[in-house]
Amino acid sequence: MLTSLVSGLEAKGLAVAVYSEAAGNPLISHVEQGVRAYKAHDADAVLSIGGGCALDVGKAIALMSHHPGNILDYEDDKPNGLPVRADLLPLTISIPTTAGTGSEVGGSSVVSRDDNHQKIIVWGAALIPRHVIADPDLTLSLPPHLTAATGMDALTHNVEAYLAKNFHPICEGIALEGLRYVNRYLVRAFENPSDREARGGMLMAAMMGAIAFQKGLGVTHSCAHALSTCYDLHHGLANAMMIVPSMRFNYEQQAEKFTTMGEVVGIQGSASEKGQGFIRWLGELCRTLKIPNSLSELNVKLTPRLLDVATQDTCHLNNTRACTRADFEKLFQEGGAHV
Ligand SMILES: [Zn+2]
Numbered sequence: 001m002l003t004s005l006v007s008g009l010e011a012k013g014l015a016v017a018v019y020s021e022a023a024g025n026p027l028i029s030h031v032e033q034g035v036r037a038y039k040a041h042d043a044d045a046v047l048s049i050g051g052g053c054a055l056d057v058g059k060a061i062a063l064m065s066h067h068p069g070n071i072l073d074y075e076d077d078k079p080n081g082l083p084v085r086a087d088l089l090p091l092t093i094s095i096p097t098t099a100g101t102g103s104e105v106g107g108s109s110v111v112s113r114d115d116n117h118q119k120i121i122v123w124g125a126a127l128i129p130r131h132v133i134a135d136p137d138l139t140l141s142l143p144p145h146l147t148a149a150t151g152m153d154a155l156t157h158n159v160e161a162y163l164a165k166n167f168h169p170i171c172e173g174i175a176l177e178g179l180r181y182v183n184r185y186l187v188r189a190f191e192n193p194s195d196r197e198a199r200g201g202m203l204m205a206a207m208m209g210a211i212a213f214q215k216g217l218g219v220t221h222s223c224a225h226a227l228s229t230c231y232d233l234h235h236g237l238a239n240a241m242m243i244v245p246s247m248r249f250n251y252e253q254q255a256e257k258f259t260t261m262g263e264v265v266g267i268q269g270s271a272s273e274k275g276q277g278f279i280r281w282l283g284e285l286c287r288t289l290k291i292p293n294s295l296s297e298l299n300v301k302l303t304p305r306l307l308d309v310a311t312q313d314t315c316h317l318n319n320t321r322a323c324t325r326a327d328f329e330k331l332f333q334e335g336g337a338h339v
């Protein structure tokens with residue numbers, strides 16, 4: 001993928017340098033290395049190819065190559081933080097090779113501190129990549145376990161954005177269509193990796209999820225962020241482990257919305273049958289995608305730090321039902337219980 005991209009650009013007379021050290025959950029040191037590579041090459045554009053890590057690090061490299069200060073100065077909502085300036089950014093192009101984060105259409109970059117793995121969210125409308133190439137062929141070689149994990153991230157974005165308490169009917173419409181796409185294509189892409197139509201459908205579902213979650217996310221993501229911070233769990237897998245308990249937690253207060261989501265994924269019956277059926281559908285999807293069914297299988301222990309990080313995470317502030325530390329404890333105990 002990379003060699004054909006580089007040779008294609010060079011054939012057009014462009015000088016290309018490759019930075020490929022970022023992997024797993026992205027760190028600030030990955031951004032710093034990338035900025036050094038950018039400056040050493042005297043570059044004027046950042047083309048990011050890869051999963052959420054590569055795309056997020058690419059945005060942060062584009063930011064820090066021309067802006068003053070330290071990346072922590074650009075943290076979202078930081079008092080006296082520095083602004084992201086469109087006129088200082090180089091040309092950015094994103095090419096996703098997974099269908100999950102939707103980072104290619106988002107203005108945020110999530111990177112972690114190297115010392116304690118605490119996540120930093122940098123945001124600026126100007127960080128939305130100028131161009132996106134969403135080519136299903138580039139996702140055909142994604143192995144089934146990553147198709148499942150990244151696809152569950154896209155699903156969680158759509159579901160949590162739809163339920164988030166901020167007012168944004170436009171994002172809710174996009175979220176429901178994203179959910180429809182996940183229902184139509186995720187299992188197909190998992191079971192038949194070379195299904196081009198399903199791969200393309202999941203790329204669209206991922207983008208819809210990322211556009212929709214401008215409205216906000218919820219408790220599933222707060223749990224997932226804590227699991228990644230404390231146990232370096234893959235973000236999509238962490239969401240997959242937590243979505244069923246989180247939705248059971250949310251059901252009572254938003255029964256009508258669960259009915260609508262049940263309708264979108266084709267569940268028949270009364271309003272409550274559709275709503276409860278939606279949670280069952282989520283659990284069956286997790287089993288089909290072979291998501292592990294307990295957090296202890298992933299060596300996760302319910303520690304005070306895990307609860308601290310989840311409680312301090314800001315995503316759940318947009319959850320319609322308020323979530324206390326005791327609620328998080330219960331959610332983690334149920335993590336991976338897909339029924
Ligand atoms: Zn996510």
